[in-house]
Amino acid sequence: MDPFADTLRRLRETFRSGRTRAAEFRAAQLEGLGRFLRDNKQLLQDALAQDLHKATQLDSAFIRKEPFGLVLIIAPWNYPVNLTLVPLVGALAAGNCVVLKPSEVSKSVEKVLAEVLPQYLDQSCFSVVLGGPEDMGKVLENKFDYIFFTGSPRVGKIVMTAAAKHLTPITLELGGKNPCYVDDNCDPQTVANRVVWFRYFNAGQTCVAPDYVLCSRETQERLLPAIQSAITRFYGDDPKGSPSLGRIIGEKQFHRLQGLLSCGRVAIGGQSDESERYIAPTVLVDVQETEPVMQEEIFGPILPIVTVRGLDEAVDFITRREKPLALYAFSNSSQVVKQVLAGTSSGGFCGNDGFMHMALSSLPFGGVGASGMGRYHGKFSFDTFSHHRACLLRPPGLEKIYSLRYPPYSPRNLRLLLMAMETRSCSCTLL
Amino acid sequence: MDPFADTLRRLRETFRSGRTRAAEFRAAQLEGLGRFLRDNKQLLQDALAKDLRKLTKLSSAFIRKEPFGLILIIAPWNYPVNLTLVPLVGALAAGNCVILKPSEISKSTEKVLAEVLPQYLDQSCFAVVLGGPQETQQLLENRFDHIFFTGTPHVGKIVMAAATKHLTPVTLELGGKSPCYVDDDCDPQTVANRVVWFRYFNAGQTCVAPDYVLCSRETQERLLPAIQSAITRFYGDDPKSSPNLSRIVNQKHFKRLQGLLGCGRVAIGGQSDESERYIAPTVLVDVQETEPVMQEEIFGPILPIVTVRGLDEAVDFITRREKPLALYAFSNNSQVVNQMLERTSSGSFGGNEGFVYLTVPSLPFGGVGHSGMGRYHGKFSFDTFSHHRACLMASPGLEKLNEVRYPPYSDWSQKFITWALDSQGCTLL
Numbered sequence: 001m002d003p004f005a006d007t008l009r010r011l012r013e014t015f016r017s018g019r020t021r022a023a024e025f026r027a028a029q030l031e032g033l034g035r036f037l038r039d040n041k042q043l044l045q046d047a048l049a050q051d052l053h054k055a056t057q058l059d060s061a062f063i064r065k066e067p068f069g070l071v072l073i074i075a076p077w078n079y080p081v082n083l084t085l086v087p088l089v090g091a092l093a094a095g096n097c098v099v100l101k102p103s104e105v106s107k108s109v110e111k112v113l114a115e116v117l118p119q120y121l122d123q124s125c126f127s128v129v130l131g132g133p134e135d136m137g138k139v140l141e142n143k144f145d146y147i148f149f150t151g152s153p154r155v156g157k158i159v160m161t162a163a164a165k166h167l168t169p170i171t172l173e174l175g176g177k178n179p180c181y182v183d184d185n186c187d188p189q190t191v192a193n194r195v196v197w198f199r200y201f202n203a204g205q206t207c208v209a210p211d212y213v214l215c216s217r218e219t220q221e222r223l224l225p226a227i228q229s230a231i232t233r234f235y236g237d238d239p240k241g242s243p244s245l246g247r248i249i250g251e252k253q254f255h256r257l258q259g260l261l262s263c264g265r266v267a268i269g270g271q272s273d274e275s276e277r278y279i280a281p282t283v284l285v286d287v288q289e290t291e292p293v294m295q296e297e298i299f300g301p302i303l304p305i306v307t308v309r310g311l312d313e314a315v316d317f318i319t320r321r322e323k324p325l326a327l328y329a330f331s332n333s334s335q336v337v338k339q340v341l342a343g344t345s346s347g348g349f350c351g352n353d354g355f356m357h358m359a360l361s362s363l364p365f366g367g368v369g370a371s372g373m374g375r376y377h378g379k380f381s382f383d384t385f386s387h388h389r390a391c392l393l394r395p396p397g398l399e400k401i402y403s404l405r406y407p408p409y410s411p412r413n414l415r416l417l418l419m420a421m422e423t424r425s426c427s428c429t430l431l
Numbered sequence: 432m433d434p435f436a437d438t439l440r441r442l443r444e445t446f447r448s449g450r451t452r453a454a455e456f457r458a459a460q461l462e463g464l465g466r467f468l469r470d471n472k473q474l475l476q477d478a479l480a481k482d483l484r485k486l487t488k489l490s491s492a493f494i495r496k497e498p499f500g501l502i503l504i505i506a507p508w509n510y511p512v513n514l515t516l517v518p519l520v521g522a523l524a525a526g527n528c529v530i531l532k533p534s535e536i537s538k539s540t541e542k543v544l545a546e547v548l549p550q551y552l553d554q555s556c557f558a559v560v561l562g563g564p565q566e567t568q569q570l571l572e573n574r575f576d577h578i579f580f581t582g583t584p585h586v587g588k589i590v591m592a593a594a595t596k597h598l599t600p601v602t603l604e605l606g607g608k609s610p611c612y613v614d615d616d617c618d619p620q621t622v623a624n625r626v627v628w629f630r631y632f633n634a635g636q637t638c639v640a641p642d643y644v645l646c647s648r649e650t651q652e653r654l655l656p657a658i659q660s661a662i663t664r665f666y667g668d669d670p671k672s673s674p675n676l677s678r679i680v681n682q683k684h685f686k687r688l689q690g691l692l693g694c695g696r697v698a699i700g701g702q703s704d705e706s707e708r709y710i711a712p713t714v715l716v717d718v719q720e721t722e723p724v725m726q727e728e729i730f731g732p733i734l735p736i737v738t739v740r741g742l743d744e745a746v747d748f749i750t751r752r753e754k755p756l757a758l759y760a761f762s763n764n765s766q767v768v769n770q771m772l773e774r775t776s777s778g779s780f781g782g783n784e785g786f787v788y789l790t791v792p793s794l795p796f797g798g799v800g801h802s803g804m805g806r807y808h809g810k811f812s813f814d815t816f817s818h819h820r821a822c823l824m825a826s827p828g829l830e831k832l833n834e835v836r837y838p839p840y841s842d843w844s845q846k847f848i849t850w851a852l853d854s855q856g857c858t859l860l
Contacts, residue, residue, distance in 0.1 A: 029552055030524060043547070064772070085468075120464065164588055164594075349820060
């Protein structure tokens with residue numbers, strides 16, 4: 001029996017209700033805290049005295065961004081150059097030494113990174129290690145000063161468990177099922193163009209690709225022909241022959257995806273060819289929430305459509321599930337887009353487009369909840385790979401001034417001390 | 432056999448040598464990376480093609496700081512009001528609901544926080560839970576959206592391991608042995624005043640107190656009488672009766688500290704009184720690195736002095752050990768202070784001063800390595816307790832402009848896309 005379960009549930013419900021969002025509410029809470037302190041000063045002092053016999057009567061400061069030391073970067077296979085080198089840039093810029101573990105699944109890139117890249121870098125502070133899951137387990141037994149991992153939530157937990165043993169800080173760029181809400185008020189062809197491009201890019205093997213669509217039945221009927229039209233325009237009548245369509249990375253992933261083709265009903269596509277690890281750009285309809293295609297991150301060129309009766313049901317559907325890495329909302333009404341944004345939580349969000357938010361280096365890229373922790377890109381990379389050390393340098397003299405703070409305390413000393421502290425508006429300096 | 436051990440050792444040694452620090456070095460590394468990409472563009476494209484058949488041949492953007500949801504704050508006993516309420520302020524300001532788990536060791540404060548505080552807050556989003564290690568362990572089995580823990584590294588590992596099960600991000604404010612280097616070039620009385628005040632404050636039960644002193648034998652001889660003088664001036668001839676000296680929080684810690692009094696040789700103080708859980712402001716000398724007092728965080732009014740032959744040996748001593756939460760260097764020579772700063776790593780650093788930096792709200796407070804991860808205070812608290820969500824609002828129209836990015840790609844559109852992406856920086860696919 002978990003004695004805390006009820007309490008936690010109550011608080012979670014309140015949070016979901018959105019009660020804590022309004023600035024006025026938060027301010028009221030903080031004011032309550034302030035009144036608590038003012039009203040109960042003596043009570044607290046007495047308590048502190050009982051516990052610890054406390055005495056309760058009061059330069060150049062800067063942040064130095066220092067490298068952590070030895071950083072481990074574990075990269076995935078879907079964008080094996082980008083997702084290896086962009087973190088690497090951040091780690092190097094911050095002054096760290098780096099061990100790179102590229103994915104063994106994208107073998108050809110692994111080879112280039114292992115054999116060619118080191119020749120361009122100072123090899124006393126850079127190394128590439130190779131291997132499969134078992135080897136990675138061994139690497140993780142070592143102590144690192146930072147671990148940067150991109151991959152699935154399942155393996156993210158393994159990495160975090162290993163990091164916990166050495167109290168190593170981590171950034172986990174994970175994944176999830178990225179919802180794509182399509183409002184009735186939209187131009188179906190524009191939406192279809194964008195959704196198709198971002199879904200089938202790299203054969204759907206993108207952590208921020210729209211994973212499934214949420215829309216009304218009416219909108220589904222308008223979307224399907226528009227999606228088919230976009231697919232034909234982008235990839236031709238025989239998509240298999242298009243140079244713009246990627247292939248599935250390996251046998252295992254191909255068979256997994258082939259299995260998903262039997263969920264719901266195929267409305268578009270559905271063909272597959274094992275010899276090429278090809279899966280046609282596919283749309284599934286009439287899918288149940290319990291089917292596999294709605295249980296795991298798809299990571300392939302298959303797009304299920306789930307029908308909902310309206311915005312509220314869509315938001316409810318989304319918030320019942322794990323927080324995704326990306327969330328998309330398409331609508332001509334900016335109000336609707338803002339409502340989806342305000343009613344949900346996700347790593348990143350884009351209104352009326354796909355994962356363009358990733359291309360802006362002024363925006364951080366990272367997940368929340370099951371989709372990850374930490375962020376990078378641009379300056380966020382530098383900050384992620386640095387320890388932000390607070391420094392205060394004081395001159396060695398001027399002791400007469402500082403001796404004010406030493407005991408024994410006269411009432412006058414204490415007043416001066418408190419005044420000195422307050423004028424720095426270091427608000428909460430309770431001891 | 433660990434096949435990676437040699438590689439890792441080599442890289443660590445290089446890091447310690449400071450080679451990666453200079454901006455020029457880092458720039459050279461990044462330039463190398465750039466040349467790699469330019470020189471091997473075709474090679475990479477071919478490899479990407481083999482692996483994934485990739486096509487390698489293009490609004491209002493803002494960051495929305497959103498509350499995580501349900502925060503768990505686990506607080507310690509040494510500053511039970513401050514270390515509970517300051518994180519709480521951050522969590523509430525960021526819009527979260529909070530479960531507070533105050534320390535059961537500081538019982539009286541626990542009572543006030545549990546019985547009085549909730550009356551001042553909206554109780555549908557705030558609750559205090561009570562209990563000891565077992566109850567806390569059970570509490571940790573639940574899922575939270577962020578866990579904020581202040582305590583020892585040992586328990587920090589337990590908290591992080593529990594957080595792993597739910598992929599919950601954590602902030603761990605831990606501890607360690609905070610070194611205090613005292614240079615030969617200093618005024619012993621000034622240094623002694625500061626070290627004494629910060630060491631014996633709250634009977635030494637402060638995570639950022641100077642834990643031990645590193646200095647030369649000559650400076651030790653000058654410091655000892657100065658420390659005694661400061662102790663007498665601050666706490667009187669009979670420190671036990673001073674109203675400005677705290678007591679040890681409980682029997683367990685008292686006995687632990689009493690045991691440490693047997694390390695090295697007592698140069699100042701050394702008295703203790705079990706009935707009051709009192710330990711006199713104490714200085715130990717001639718301590719060995721292997722003795723208990725130099726193995727664990729002291730967290731009491733005992734200050735060991737370890738003698739070294741100079742700055743280099745002090746830096747070496749410090750860097751051989753776990754990274755501390757705080758690090759102090761006292762010297763009239765700012766070069767020496769800077770050297771100590773540059774050649775070491777710690778949560779935070781004080782030059783010619785103790786932990787006054789805690790009161791500067793523009794400075795973050797947090798550890799590194801064994802002393803912790805994450806930071807808070809002031810705006811850093813708000814940022815710590817928020818998810819920074821990247822948002823991009825594109826237009827639902829203007830589709831003609833987007834068409835250039837859709838396949839099939841002509842040579843021209845390929846070039847255009849590449850150009851559009853390049854102007855945004857490193858956008859490799």
